[in-house]
Amino acid sequence: MYRKFNADANTVCAQTISGLAQKPARRMSTDAGSQLLFRQLLDYKSYTYTYLLADPESREAVLIDPVIEMVDRDVALVRDLGLDLIYAVNTHVHADHVTGTGEIKKRVPGCKSVISKVSQAKADVHISEGDTLKFGRHSLECYSTPGHTDGCMSYVLRSQAMVFTGDAVLIRGCGRDAGKLYDSVHAKILSLPRHFKILPAHDYTGQMSSTVGEELQHNLRLTRTRDEFIKIMKNLNLPYPKQIDRALPANMVCGVYEAGES
Numbered sequence: 001m002y003r004k005f006n007a008d009a010n011t012v013c014a015q016t017i018s019g020l021a022q023k024p025a026r027r028m029s030t031d032a033g034s035q036l037l038f039r040q041l042l043d044y045k046s047y048t049y050t051y052l053l054a055d056p057e058s059r060e061a062v063l064i065d066p067v068i069e070m071v072d073r074d075v076a077l078v079r080d081l082g083l084d085l086i087y088a089v090n091t092h093v094h095a096d097h098v099t100g101t102g103e104i105k106k107r108v109p110g111c112k113s114v115i116s117k118v119s120q121a122k123a124d125v126h127i128s129e130g131d132t133l134k135f136g137r138h139s140l141e142c143y144s145t146p147g148h149t150d151g152c153m154s155y156v157l158r159s160q161a162m163v164f165t166g167d168a169v170l171i172r173g174c175g176r177d178a179g180k181l182y183d184s185v186h187a188k189i190l191s192l193p194r195h196f197k198i199l200p201a202h203d204y205t206g207q208m209s210s211t212v213g214e215e216l217q218h219n220l221r222l223t224r225t226r227d228e229f230i231k232i233m234k235n236l237n238l239p240y241p242k243q244i245d246r247a248l249p250a251n252m253v254c255g256v257y258e259a260g261e262s
């Protein structure tokens with residue numbers, strides 16, 4: 001399904017290239033594998049990571065999982081870096097914070113909101129398994145990874161060996177719910193090459209990334225059998241997310257209520 005993508009996944013290059021000010025003559029290479037602007041941004045209230053990805057050549061950019069309270073920061077960064085933000089993407093309908101995608105759309109003309117079709121939430125673009133989101137020379141491959149919610153998607157940036165897992169896989173942890181989550185995570189995320197970097201939607205322990213190999217070895221939930229996993233998740237008794245009553249209805253409409261809109 002994804003053969004059209006850069007098969008040379010091992011061409012892993014410096015992922016953090018903040019050189020938008022670089023003149024074209026100083027660029028080291030023109031292949032997509034070598035040039036990505038990458039920023040991991042934190043919302044310190046919900047411990048949500050927002051990711052800004054861009055092709056420094058075309059300047060097309062994507063934000064993954066923006067948070068409404070942090071939209072000023074995100075839009076300012078996009079402007080400072082001279083980027084053309086084309087997509088504001090959600091991994092799923094979040095329960096712990098309100099998405100910034102609707103607010104970003106208002107401030108960045110032409111930016112489209114994205115979420116899975118299965119989520120049934122409002123957005124400009126509804127994606128499904130096997131779809132791709134292109135920005136410049138890069139492509140995010142869309143994988144359905146249900147379990148935490150039915151509409152959860154993970155996004156693979158193969159040329160950089162990165163996977164944005166939302167709440168499906170957290171570092172040494174995972175999202176809520178059990179059987180379906182175990183199956184989709186093992187089939188779609190933990191089956192990626194071991195060097196692929198895992199970039200989750202949250203971390204509550206101050207860690208920023210992991211790898212597939214590391215989680216296969218050290219994730220105390222996901223290394224168990226399916227039955228053990230279901231038992232562990234049942235006994236966690238995770239508390240009700242504080243913002244859930246505000247977040248869920250807002251996130252079904254892209255994070256913003258407009259008078260007259262449903």
Ligand SMILES: N[C@@H](CCC(=O)N[C@@H](CSS)C(=O)NCC(=O)O)C(=O)O
Pocket residue numbers: 046094095096167173174175176202204238239240241242243
């Ligand atoms: N304290 C936070 C919620 C923390 C939480 O439950 N996070 C979710 C992902 S966001 S809904 C989760 O699945 N965590 C798994 C875990 O093991 O922590 C709040 O009140 O918002």
